[in-house]
Amino acid sequence: MSSPLRVTVWNENVHETNDHPRGIRGYYPDGMHGAIAAGLAEHLPDARIRTAVLSDPEHGLTDDVLADTDVLTWWGHAAHGDVADEVVDRVQRHVLGGMGLLVLHSGHFSKVFKRLLGTTCSLAWRNDGEREVVWTVDPAHPIAEGVPNPFVIERQEMYGEPFDVAPPDELVFVSWFAGGEVFRSGATWRRGKGRVFYFSPGDESYPVYHHPDVRRVLANGVRWAARPELVREPLGVTNPARRWAG
Amino acid sequence: MSSPLRVTVWNENVHETNDHPRGIRGYYPDGMHGAIAAGLAEHLPDARIRTAVLSDPEHGLTDDVLADTDVLTWWGHAAHGDVADEVVDRVQRHVLGGMGLLVLHSGHFSKVFKRLLGTTCSLAWRNDGEREVVWTVDPAHPIAEGVPNPFVIERQEMYGEPFDVAPPDELVFVSWFAGGEVFRSGATWRRGKGRVFYFSPGDESYPVYHHPDVRRVLANGVRWAARPELVREPLGVTNPARRWAG
Amino acid sequence: MSSPLRVTVWNENVHETNDHPRGIRGYYPDGMHGAIAAGLAEHLPDARIRTAVLSDPEHGLTDDVLADTDVLTWWGHAAHGDVADEVVDRVQRHVLGGMGLLVLHSGHFSKVFKRLLGTTCSLAWRNDGEREVVWTVDPAHPIAEGVPNPFVIERQEMYGEPFDVAPPDELVFVSWFAGGEVFRSGATWRRGKGRVFYFSPGDESYPVYHHPDVRRVLANGVRWAARPELVREPLGVTNPARRWAG
Amino acid sequence: MSSPLRVTVWNENVHETNDHPRGIRGYYPDGMHGAIAAGLAEHLPDARIRTAVLSDPEHGLTDDVLADTDVLTWWGHAAHGDVADEVVDRVQRHVLGGMGLLVLHSGHFSKVFKRLLGTTCSLAWRNDGEREVVWTVDPAHPIAEGVPNPFVIERQEMYGEPFDVAPPDELVFVSWFAGGEVFRSGATWRRGKGRVFYFSPGDESYPVYHHPDVRRVLANGVRWAARPELVREPLGVTNPARRWAG
Numbered sequence: 001m002s003s004p005l006r007v008t009v010w011n012e013n014v015h016e017t018n019d020h021p022r023g024i025r026g027y028y029p030d031g032m033h034g035a036i037a038a039g040l041a042e043h044l045p046d047a048r049i050r051t052a053v054l055s056d057p058e059h060g061l062t063d064d065v066l067a068d069t070d071v072l073t074w075w076g077h078a079a080h081g082d083v084a085d086e087v088v089d090r091v092q093r094h095v096l097g098g099m100g101l102l103v104l105h106s107g108h109f110s111k112v113f114k115r116l117l118g119t120t121c122s123l124a125w126r127n128d129g130e131r132e133v134v135w136t137v138d139p140a141h142p143i144a145e146g147v148p149n150p151f152v153i154e155r156q157e158m159y160g161e162p163f164d165v166a167p168p169d170e171l172v173f174v175s176w177f178a179g180g181e182v183f184r185s186g187a188t189w190r191r192g193k194g195r196v197f198y199f200s201p202g203d204e205s206y207p208v209y210h211h212p213d214v215r216r217v218l219a220n221g222v223r224w225a226a227r228p229e230l231v232r233e234p235l236g237v238t239n240p241a242r243r244w245a246g
Numbered sequence: 247m248s249s250p251l252r253v254t255v256w257n258e259n260v261h262e263t264n265d266h267p268r269g270i271r272g273y274y275p276d277g278m279h280g281a282i283a284a285g286l287a288e289h290l291p292d293a294r295i296r297t298a299v300l301s302d303p304e305h306g307l308t309d310d311v312l313a314d315t316d317v318l319t320w321w322g323h324a325a326h327g328d329v330a331d332e333v334v335d336r337v338q339r340h341v342l343g344g345m346g347l348l349v350l351h352s353g354h355f356s357k358v359f360k361r362l363l364g365t366t367c368s369l370a371w372r373n374d375g376e377r378e379v380v381w382t383v384d385p386a387h388p389i390a391e392g393v394p395n396p397f398v399i400e401r402q403e404m405y406g407e408p409f410d411v412a413p414p415d416e417l418v419f420v421s422w423f424a425g426g427e428v429f430r431s432g433a434t435w436r437r438g439k440g441r442v443f444y445f446s447p448g449d450e451s452y453p454v455y456h457h458p459d460v461r462r463v464l465a466n467g468v469r470w471a472a473r474p475e476l477v478r479e480p481l482g483v484t485n486p487a488r489r490w491a492g
Numbered sequence: 493m494s495s496p497l498r499v500t501v502w503n504e505n506v507h508e509t510n511d512h513p514r515g516i517r518g519y520y521p522d523g524m525h526g527a528i529a530a531g532l533a534e535h536l537p538d539a540r541i542r543t544a545v546l547s548d549p550e551h552g553l554t555d556d557v558l559a560d561t562d563v564l565t566w567w568g569h570a571a572h573g574d575v576a577d578e579v580v581d582r583v584q585r586h587v588l589g590g591m592g593l594l595v596l597h598s599g600h601f602s603k604v605f606k607r608l609l610g611t612t613c614s615l616a617w618r619n620d621g622e623r624e625v626v627w628t629v630d631p632a633h634p635i636a637e638g639v640p641n642p643f644v645i646e647r648q649e650m651y652g653e654p655f656d657v658a659p660p661d662e663l664v665f666v667s668w669f670a671g672g673e674v675f676r677s678g679a680t681w682r683r684g685k686g687r688v689f690y691f692s693p694g695d696e697s698y699p700v701y702h703h704p705d706v707r708r709v710l711a712n713g714v715r716w717a718a719r720p721e722l723v724r725e726p727l728g729v730t731n732p733a734r735r736w737a738g
Numbered sequence: 739m740s741s742p743l744r745v746t747v748w749n750e751n752v753h754e755t756n757d758h759p760r761g762i763r764g765y766y767p768d769g770m771h772g773a774i775a776a777g778l779a780e781h782l783p784d785a786r787i788r789t790a791v792l793s794d795p796e797h798g799l800t801d802d803v804l805a806d807t808d809v810l811t812w813w814g815h816a817a818h819g820d821v822a823d824e825v826v827d828r829v830q831r832h833v834l835g836g837m838g839l840l841v842l843h844s845g846h847f848s849k850v851f852k853r854l855l856g857t858t859c860s861l862a863w864r865n866d867g868e869r870e871v872v873w874t875v876d877p878a879h880p881i882a883e884g885v886p887n888p889f890v891i892e893r894q895e896m897y898g899e900p901f902d903v904a905p906p907d908e909l910v911f912v913s914w915f916a917g918g919e920v921f922r923s924g925a926t927w928r929r930g931k932g933r934v935f936y937f938s939p940g941d942e943s944y945p946v947y948h949h950p951d952v953r954r955v956l957a958n959g960v961r962w963a964a965r966p967e968l969v970r971e972p973l974g975v976t977n978p979a980r981r982w983a984g
Contacts, residue, residue, distance in 0.1 A: 096366055096410070098632060118362040118412075119438050120342055124484045131492060133736075135920050137899045140590060140685035140722055149900070150918075161875045161912065162887070164342070164438055164481040166364075169413060169661075174899065174912060174920045178492020178736075180888075182873050182912045182920050192365050192410055193632035230632055235410040238370045244625075244670075246377060246424025246984065344878060379982075381674050383653045386836060386931035386968055395654070396672075407629045407666065408641070415907075420653065420666060420674045424982075426642075428627050428666045428674050439878035476878055490871075490916075492738065588858055588902070608856040610904075611930050612834055616976045623984060656834070656930055656973035658856075659907060670984020684857050684902055727902040730862045738869060738916025 005047040005226055008069040009037045010061065012076040012083075013053035015204040027207035032075055035207075036104075039215030040222060047222075054079055059087050066090060070226040071100035073218070074107045077204065088112050096192030096234035100225025102218065105202040108163075113198070116191050117166045124160035124181060131178040132156040132201060134185055134213070141172045143186065143197065143220045151213035157203040159183045165198070173217075175200065186217065188224075192234050195225040251293040251472055254315040255283045256307065258322040258329075259299035261450040273453035278321055281453075282350075285461030286468060293468075300325055305333050312336060316472040317346035319464070320353045323450065334358050342438030342480035346471025348464065351448035354409075359444070362437050363412045370406035370427060377424040378402040378447060380431055380459070387418045389432065389443065389466045397459035403449040405429045411444070419463075421446065432463065434470075438480050441471040497539040497718055500561040501529045502553065504568040504575075505545035507696040519699035524567055527699075528596075531707030532714060539714075546571055551579050558582060562718040563592035565710070566599045569696065580604050588684030588726035592717025594710065597694040600655075605690070608683045609658045615675070616652035622670040624648040624693060626677055626705070633664045635678065635689065635712045643705035649695040651675045657690070665709075667692065678709065680716075684726050687717040743785040743964055746807040747775045748799065750814040750821075751791035753942040765945035770813055773945075774842075777953030778960060785960075792817055797825050804828060808964040809838035811956070812845045815942065826850050834930030834972035838963025840956065843940035846901075851936070854929050855904045861921070862898035868916040870894040870939060872923055872951070879910045881924065881935065881958045889951035895941040897921045903936075911955075913938065924955065926962075930972050933963040 011033035015024055028035055033051040040049055052060025054076075066072070072091065076083065088111045095101050095116060103113045108121045136149040160181030166189060173186030185200040199217055202208045209215070257279035261270055274281055279297040286295055298306025300322075312318070318337065322329065334357045341347050341362060349359045354367045382395040406427030412435060419432030431446040445463055448454045455461070503525035507516055520527055525543040532541055544552025546568075558564070564583065568575065580603045587593050587608060595605045600613045628641040652673030658681060665678030677692040691709060694700045701707070749771035753762055766773055771789040778787055790798025792814075804810070810829065814821065826849045833839050833854060841851045846859045874887040898919030904927060911924030923938040937955060940946045947953070 092364075115361075116364040118338075118364050120480050120482070122481050122483045124486055126485060126488060128488055130488075133918055133920075135899050137901070137922065138682075139727065139900050140682075140719065145721065160486070161873050162481055162877050163875070166412065167415060167436055167908070170905070171909070174922075176914050176918060176920050178490070179488040180490035180492065180871055180914060181486075182871075182914050184875065184912075190413055190632075227632065229637065234366050235368050235408055235631065236366070237368045239372060240370055240406070240427075242372060242374055242376075242425040244424070244426035244984065246426065246982065379672055379674075381653050383655070383676065384928075385654050385973065386928075386965065391967065407627050408631050409629070413662070416659070417663070420676075422668050422672060422674045426625055426668060428625075428668050430629065430666075436878075473878065475883065481877065490738065492736070584856075610830075610854040610856050612972050612974070614973050614975045616978055618977060618980060620980055622980075652976075652978070654973055658904065659928055661905060670982070671980040672982035672984065673978075682905055726858050727860050727900055728858070729860045731864060732862055732898070732919075734864060734866055734868075734917040736916070736918035738918065 003228065005044060006068055006070045007040055007047050007049045007222055008065060009033045009049060009051045009073045010075065011053055012079045013055065014078045021205050024204060032209055035209035036073060036218065039209060040219050042215060043219030044222065054082060059083060061087050061091060063090060066094040066099060067232060069099055070228050071102065071222045073102040073104060074110055074112065075104045076110045077106035080110050083111055088115060092116060093234055094232065095194035095196065097232045098193035098227045098230035100194060100227065101196045102221050102225060103196065103198045105200055108198065116196060117189065119166055120164045123163045126158040126179060127205065128158065128179065129155040130158050133176045134201065135174050136172065137174050138170060138172050141170060142224045143172050143217060145220055147213055147216055153201055153208055153211055155206045156201060156208060157205065159200050193230050195227065197221040197225055249474060251290055252314055252316045253286055253293050253295045253468055254311060255279045255295060255297045255319045256321065257299055258325045259301065260324040267451050270450060278455055281455035282319060282464065285455060286465050288461060289465030290468065300328060305329060307333050307337060309336060312340040312345060313478060315345055316474050317348065317468045319348040319350060320356055320358065321350045322356045323352035326356050329357055334361060338362060339480055340478065341440035341442065343478045344439035344473045344476035346440060346473065347442045348467050348471060349442065349444045351446055354444065362442060363435065365412055366410045369409045372404040372425060373451065374404065374425065375401040376404050379422045380447065381420050382418065383420050384416060384418050387416060388470045389418050389463060391466055393459055393462055399447055399454055399457055401452045402447060402454060403451065405446050439476050441473065443467040443471055495720060497536055498560055498562045499532055499539050499541045499714055500557060500564045501525045501541060501543045502564060502566050503545055504571045505547065506570040513697050516696060524701055527701035528565060528710065531701060532711050534707060535711030536714065546574060551575060553579050553583060555582060558586040558591060559724060561591060562720050563594065563714045565594040565596060566602055566604065567596045568602045569598035572602050575603055580607060584608060585726055586724065587686035587688065589724045590685035590719045590722035592686060592719065593688045594713050594717060595688065595690045597692055600690065608688060609681065611658055612656045615655045616673060618650040618671060619697065620650065620671065621647040622650050625668045626693065627666050628664065629666050630662065630664050633662060634716045635664050635709060637712055639705055639708055645693055645700055645703055647698045648693060648700060649697065651692050685722050687719065689713040689717055741966060743782055744806055744808045745778055745785050745787045745960055746803060746810045747771045747787060747789045748810060748812050749791055750817045751793065752816040759943050762942060770947055773947035774811060774956065777947060778957050780953060781957030782960065792820060797821060799825050799829060801828060804832040804837060805970060807837055808966050809840065809960045811840040811842060812848055812850065813842045814848045815844035818848050821849055826853060830854060831972055832970065833932035833934065835970040836931035836965045836968035838932060838965065839934045840959050840963060841934065841936045843938055846936065854934060855927065857904055858902045861901045862919060864896040864917060865943065866896065866917065867893040868896050871914045872939065873912050874910065875912050876908060876910050879908060880962045881910050881955060883958055885951055885954055891939055891946055891949055893944045894939060894946060895943065897938050931968050933965065935959040935963055
């Protein structure tokens with residue numbers, strides 16, 4: 001019998017707290033973290049899902065919480081700079097030790113994503129409420145399971161190429177935006193013992209985390225990134241004795 | 247007519263300054279940086295090669311120097327922690343903007359390499375003066391051009407797997423050490439507009455940078471990593487106007 | 493409740509039939525396929541494991557058999573040329589449709605492996621009964637789970653670099669042979685909807701498929717390559733109607 | 739002084755011969771091969787560029803011609819099945835030996851491309867004269883040098899995902915088509931000692947090979963794929979003597 005999957009949904013929760021954009025509390029009454037957690041619960045009924053926000057002590061991401069987390073999802077935008085470096089170090093260490101990480105939308109500019117990828121993670125953007133069409137380029141990838149190809153998000157912020165990331169290990173989704181841009185909207189990287197999935201749909205201005213296909217992708221991503229069987233410890237330096245004469 | 251290649255050979259120069267290991271000034275009278283620069287000059291007679299060390303103001307790596315550098319080589323070991331974060335930021339920014347970077351031997355633990363890869367960069371090691379046999383696994387790679395397969399370094403520090411790096415884009419060399427270990431001793435990564443090559447042979451205890459095949463690899467690496475045709479600027483955020491109706 | 497994993501263990505069975513090398517029937521009384529199947533059964537007690545050999549009608553690999561196979565393992569050496577092209581086409585089509593494939597040892601020169609990789613798949617070899625030490629370079633890979641790092645095979649044929657394969661998507665194991673060579677002994681490729689794992693240990697001259705760690709790797713490989721959830725159909729051409737005005 | 743680059747532009751030349759689509763002789767009076775060769779000559783004035791077509795003896799691709807070719811470009815569509823397997827074998831062997839290969843547009847279904855990639859190479863298509871917008875996702879790639887981002891082809895056949903290719907080593911361009919589809923329109927693969935670049939723009943129904951940015955990409959691709967310094971010989975099997983005792 002396997003243990004339940006343990007997921008921590010993190011959100012800076014700044015847009016919601018400030019009611020900015022005005023009306024966000026209408027479509028996200030429990031915050032984006034609430035909507036994301038609810039979406040995961042739909043698809044992962046046995047999972048233990050908790051939420052944490054920036055204003056929590058240690059942003060809600062103590063070593064105990066992370067040690068009890070198979071997969072962490074990360075949403076940030078307005079307050080990347082307010083995330084304590086110590087917490088970033090800790091999250092990175094847990095990822096390298098085997099914790100899965102889903103970085104969402106504007107989280108592309110989070111400290112932890114830039115830390116893991118080594119690049120600027122910059123991109124083109126335009127907030128014009130455009131249609132986004134998400135195409136699957138790797139239909140056999142577990143994260144694409146059961147996801148219509150394509151699926152449509154009627155209103156979204158545009159994110160466009162070039163997206164300055166380390167070359168992904170796997171490219172799963174590519175989006176088209178009505179204004180003409182394209183974007184590698186779903187991609188994965190291995191770092192240490194951990195798996196990282198970036199998924200771009202999801203903006204504070206539009207109720208994207210209620211979209212059934214987005215929810216399916218996130219749940220698939222969590223399942224894919226979870227490695228509860230690993231000993232949660234980054235690879236370390238060793239100094240072995242000589243075993244063969246050579 | 248193309249401009250001469252501009253190379254900066256950086257060395258912390260701590261072992262040499264401290265005469266530790268005792269005798270290092272014998273086989274490296276001009277420091278490891280001096281030997282590396284001389285090796286490059288053999289193969290790249292038209293290149294402008296300078297050296298810089300930790301004790302120079304700003305470690306010799308001002309913005310002007312980096313702007314005038316096509317490829318930077320990095321040797322560090324005893325004093326990784328003494329490299330100023332501001333200089334690390336600067337080097338990273340230049341790499342993302344298109345400067346080539348060769349990370350050598352114990353430079354695997356340098357701040358800048360860990361910054362670009364996002365992992366611990368840890369490995370197994372043993373300093374027992376073992377034979378290292380360097381095998382080419384990608385004979386068509388420009389970095390392997392003219393390099394005997396294999397070549398032998400009679401005495402070297404052992405570096406062994408697992409080497410906790412982001413998955414390389416290209417694997418060029420794999421080494422065997424007499425005590426039985428293997429190591430991905432030559433590998434490349436693209437980061438932003440820049441090219442990074444890690445090459446493990448080269449320890450302060452052995453005169454490895456006088457080895458003709460090691461010198462050939464380093465010169466090949468410099469040629470491969472140089473991208474003087476690029477505008478030296480990391481990719482940045484843009485906010486383009488909408489061009490199509492969609 | 494999930495269905496049992498369906499594995500087909502294929503062997504040309506020529507060495508065994510010809511008692512060549514002399515004595516092979518002693519350490520492989522049921523053929524290499526028998527030993528491989530027994531090793532898988534140890535680790536995958538619920539799996540339905542069958543065997544098939546070259547001399548079976550259609551080499552035992554009819555469309556019905558393949559449609560009922562989640563993962564096929566392939567051992568061939570003396571009779572690669574006797575495998576019917578029609579069967580090779582069929583196996584390739586099933587792999588592209590989602591069937592897992594484990595290619596073993598001298599299977600590197602099988603028609604189907606060369607077909608999927610596009611390269612010569614050539615390598616260096618020497619049959620001198622040397623010690624092979626198998627190192628894990630990606631300890632978090634599911635195929636490495638529970639596998640000692642390193643593990644030792646006391647007598648094996650040497651396979652050495654350069655191994656002329658398409659660049660692997662994931663490198664899991666690198667071996668050292670006592671004579672000095674190294675080899676990428678465990679690597680994976682995605683092709684269509686299918687997953688391919690090549691694992692080099694296992695020669696007709698030595699009882700390698702009785703080695704507990706080899707058996708563990710093979711069972712891990714089968715588990716990793718199995719994708720029973722996929723519709724077994726290669727991706728095909730489509731001619732969709734226009735959906736947006738653009 | 740380096741030798742001139744040697745390029746062979748291959749075209750099945752069936753559409754042109756049959757004047758199908760009607761009018762093709764108007765915009766391609768010298769065939770698509772003529773237009774491609776002229777475009778390359780613009781950017782590579784020192785190159786020796788020849789053309790060859792399906793109806794030539796041995797399709798114009800004798801061993802002597804290929805041995806005298808640094809980079810081969812391939813356009814085929816209506817007559818893939820008429821290309822002799824012997825010539826396909828020969829082209830593959832030269833690619834594995836270091837000849838560059840540019841596969842253009844409907845060449846995705848050529849025997850040689852499928853042979854090198856191992857997959858179906860299928861895709862979605864619609865010939866509706868749609869606008870194609872080609873975005874650069876890797877601005878530092880040599881193939882993207884001097885190419886506007888994006889550039890626009892006013893009328894093109896749509897090619898859409900999923901594109902069933904082996905995962906590219908490098909993704910350079912992604913296209914959007916007015917009807918909503920996206921496509922990995924420029925990608926590279928290493929095979930043996932050779933470099934392969936696939937570029938999708940270019941259809942017999944539209945004068946795409948007169949487009950200045952398409953011509954620039956093709957010339958960049960040729961320069962990138964050329965490896966005249968390599969000994970033209972695929973990697974082969976070796977049986978080295980034992981060198982170390984181990």
